[in-house]
Amino acid sequence: MAAVVFGYLRASTDDQDAERAKGDLVKFANEHELRSPIWHVENESGAKLERPELFRILEAAQKGDILLIEQVDRLSRLNTDDWLKLRKAISEKGIRVVALDLPTSHMLVASGDEFTGRMLDAINSMMLDMLAAIARKDYEDRRRRQKQGIAKAQAEGKYKGRGADLDKQAAIIALLKAGRSYSQIEKAMGVSRPTIAKAAKVAKSAELNQ
Template identity: 45%
Template sequence: MTVRIYVRASTKDQDAKRALADLISFSKSYDDSYAEYIEHFSGTKLNRPALTLLLNEAEEGDILLVESVDRLSRLSQDDFAILKQRIKDKGLRLVVADLPTTHTVNDGMTGEILTVINHMLIDLLATMAKLDNDKRRERIKQGLANSGYKPTGKKANLSKHNRIRELGSQNNMTKDEIAKAVGVGVATVYRVLKY
């Protein structure tokens, strides 16, 4: 059995490894064998590189250890159902560090009841994480609108656009060659030359 520790942060500005030492220490109560999966990726996305790698490498009976449910998921209900099924299909046991009912396994009727309760709690916490993320985005959007801020987008680099037009008018270079010469993408060359 391997304890597969998954830590995630949404952006590179955040410290995904923040909880890693505590989770490694926590994992020792299950087994000395552990693997780390660290990524900077949105929890609103189902397909994440490190999570996919974890699921590919996992074996039946392994433990998937996360700090909290929101580190695993801020997914829609449909996507979270897909993720839960993938975890179940691999035979993984989900242990959430800040959800003590997931820490132990009980046999018999108590174990069955606890399993049902854990599934309900995890579903509830995943839904709350998704709602929290949605509300935060909405509040940011409202705050920006109330402040009068209007995103203007990236400003065009006029000197590069003029150079593209100049090279394009000579008709002796391909779009790829112009893009390389000016240091822009081919899409920019097509957009500036409009053909």
């Protein structure tokens, strides 16, 4: 019986297009004669373990099924402890993670003898761990640069507003960096979407001007 394919599409915030890579995943599935993917889409940070759609996949998947992703960082920007928890959950279910940016994983699509399968799985697991670590480092580096850029913008007087407004904007930026969605920030802070968008623009500008 052919493996079930779960296509996982993730973006960090509501204003990002989580389905951007869908076409590439469909093309890959067709080229490798896989089943049409069952899609799971969510806007959550890859730096947080609590992602409902991802865990719906893990709950539904059976041994040998495929978790198809664009890049390893779509699956994880997690810290070490959380990554190990996720890897354990994937391993215990016997799910094959196939990422477009990880060529060694493409070989897991084809069925073969048990020895070859175990060797490929071991190699792919090592590569997954390496790319997950790189994704986490990239996430931490970007957060550090953004923080430095915002501090520089504040020092140069590029931040508009005073007092409580600046505090609120800083809090919104912190929530955005933590992967919270616009809807979540609206509820938590009692602010409008334009206010959140303005804070996001300030954070981006600060990063580019560092």
